[in-house]
Amino acid sequence: MNRLVTFATAALTALSMGAPVLAQDNAALGVWQPDKDSDYTVSNCGAKGDRFCLTVTELRGGMRKPENLKYLGKNLINEAKASGKNTWKGKIDFFGITGDATVTLKNADTLHLKACAYVVVCKEITLHRKS
Numbered sequence: 001m002n003r004l005v006t007f008a009t010a011a012l013t014a015l016s017m018g019a020p021v022l023a024q025d026n027a028a029l030g031v032w033q034p035d036k037d038s039d040y041t042v043s044n045c046g047a048k049g050d051r052f053c054l055t056v057t058e059l060r061g062g063m064r065k066p067e068n069l070k071y072l073g074k075n076l077i078n079e080a081k082a083s084g085k086n087t088w089k090g091k092i093d094f095f096g097i098t099g100d101a102t103v104t105l106k107n108a109d110t111l112h113l114k115a116c117a118y119v120v121v122c123k124e125i126t127l128h129r130k131s
Contacts, residue, residue, distance in 0.1 A: 027086065028052070028105045032127035037063040039130060040076070042111070051079035052088040052103060054113075067095075077101050 028042045039058035045051045054077040059068055071094070080090025086105035091098055092115045099117035106112050109129040116122040 027108070028103075028111060031057065031130040032111050033130050034125050034127045035063075037061040040127060045075070046079045051081060052090065053078055053080070054103070077103065 045053035080088040083089040092101035
């Protein structure tokens, strides 16, 4: 009986410690825009739902070109891992180039993406929550 109480206490403690991480991850969920011509959706993904995915969900105007349409509905960032408070790191796949990506939730309405390919070529984009 003593082992059961110890196990239950440890399990509850572990679950309560994990709750802020899940809440943090959910803060970035939603639709984001780098400009008026495209929308990206942040969602939880992965087998446990604890990873970060960024999906192209809408292309308009100048972004609605044949070379961009193949990304519509695709994850640009797939299963990035939490790497700190409001920060995720993973791989980005865009125009056939795979690079390292870091995504940071700056505040409730600002998401910052930094992607680097070949270690030296980097691009930074700020996305704003779609209202």
